[in-house]
Amino acid sequence: MYCNFCGxxxxxxxxxxxxxxxxxxxxxxxxPLERAREGRKVAGVCMGLARHLDVDVTLIRxxxxxxxxxxxxxxxxxxxxxxxxxxxxxxxxxxxxxxxPQSGPPMP
Numbered sequence: 001m002y003c004n005f006c007g008x009x010x011x012x013x014x015x016x017x018x019x020x021x022x023x024x025x026x027x028x029x030x031x032p033l034e035r036a037r038e039g040r041k042v043a044g045v046c047m048g049l050a051r052h053l054d055v056d057v058t059l060i061r062x063x064x065x066x067x068x069x070x071x072x073x074x075x076x077x078x079x080x081x082x083x084x085x086x087x088x089x090x091x092x093x094x095x096x097x098x099x100x101p102q103s104g105p106p107m108p
Contacts, residue, residue: 030054034089035082045082048089 002009003017003024016023033052035044046064050057068075 033086035086037089037091043079043083044088045079045086048086049082 003020003022005022006017006020008017008019010017010024014024031051031054034048036047036051037044039057040047041061046060047057050060053060064075064079066075068079
């Protein structure tokens with residue numbers, strides 16, 4: 001791969017140029033902002049935000065707690081708004097597998 005900004009040759013699997021720091025190739029797609037169904041503590045807002053931003057959920061939960069404590073409850077209101085506004089991730093139902101009957105002698 002070739003960096004168009006600084007003119008250096010990079011490995012094919014590089015995402016950023018080691019010389020200038022610019023992004024090479026395409027961007028990695030982010031997960032949509034959805035409230036999590038699994039691994040959540042209250043409503044899944046922090047877990048969904050952590051998945052969307054690709055950071056640790058503990059960091060988001062601590063930041064939410066600090067904001068809630070130091071803003072006089074505005075963090076709690078923001079959490080409630082997120083609970084209402086952010087959609088919940090869809091339920092993925094397992095698909096039924098069709099079993100073909102085996103041919104052979106009939107069972108008694």
